Amino acid sequence: MANKLKIRGIDLTYEDLGTGDVIVFIHGQPFNRSMWNYQSQVFSKLNRLIIPDLRGYGESVTTEPIVLLDELALDIIYLLDELAVQKAVFVGLSMGGQVALEIYRLAPHLMKGLVLADTDARAENASSYLSRKQLAKSLLNYGMEKYTAENIGHYLCQNTFNIKREVLDHLRHMMITTDAAGAAAVQFGRAERRDHTEILLNIDFPTLIIVGDQDVFTPVTTAEHMQTRMKGAELAVIKDAGHIPNMEQPEQFNQLLKNYLDKV
Structure with missing residues (x-):
């Protein structure tokens, strides 16, 4: 069941499931918290899970023209403070991994562990910076259905696309129901993201990096x-996974996460 809290000027929607050590799951773009359904059913039996819709996605609506990754990180930091969470393992996929690194930069004391899935710690280069800006403008001008039709295949490996209809349908629904203005605002902000390569050198606790082979x-x-x-x-x-292995190969992903949690 979804919860809402007024966090930094918006109604932030999140799920708070289970009890025990806390895991915070941070979704990617252009998704929402439901992408973690493949994990929440398993890990909520042993852990407390905090799974937010990021500002601009899912049910967490924003009207700002630009949303920096710093803002997304601060939303989660404030949410955890409201929920009296003092330490957690953070699991972030794609943009969610970049948000997790911002949380580490801003509030390293919150991190007990870190899982970075299919993400990049580097800033945009000159070419990708312009591409990110163009993507934001395209979302505003043409909407999510056009973007989804043209790009959904890039998120999945061919095997998933061909035979896992349930995953494909879930992905399509997340993408087309994302608010175009909210996603564009975050993409404008994401273009300006920091280079976190140097921050990686400071992380002194066990970390897990996961990536789909395709x-x-x-x-x-x-x-x-x-x-x-x-x-x-x-x-x-x-x-046999592309950009969202937690959905494409949940058994493999969940086993890796379980093994990691046993260590930390």
Whole structure:
């Protein structure tokens, strides 16, 4: 059941499931908290899960023209304060991983552990900066249905796209129901994101990096780039998965997460 709290000027929607050590799941773009349904059913039996809709996505609406990743991180920091959570393991996928790194930068005391899935710690380069801006403008001009029709196949490996209709339908529903203005605001902000490569060197607790073997957005080489800059980071490559391995191969993803949680 969804909960709402007034956080930093908006009604932030989130799920608060189970009891025990806290795991915070942070979704990617253009998704919502339901992308973690494949994990919440398993881990809520042993842990307390906090799963928010980020500002501009799902049921957490924003009317701002630009939303920086800093703002998304602060929303979660304030939410955890309201919920009296003092420490948690953070699991972030794609943009969610970048938000998790912002949380580490702003409030490292909150982190007991960190799982970065299919993400990139680096800032945009000159070309991708312009592409990110153009994406935001395109979302405003043409909406999410056009974006979904043209890009949904990029998020999944071909095997998932061909035979896992339930995953494909779930992904399509998340994408087309995302508010175009909210997503555009975050994409404008995401273009301005910091380079967190140097921050990786400071992380001194166990971390897990996960990537789909067929991810075209943040390929295995990107995950390897992060791992070489982190002390004792483990890298796991999930076979037959694209950019959202937690949905495409939930059994593999969940086993990796369970093994990691046993360590921390």
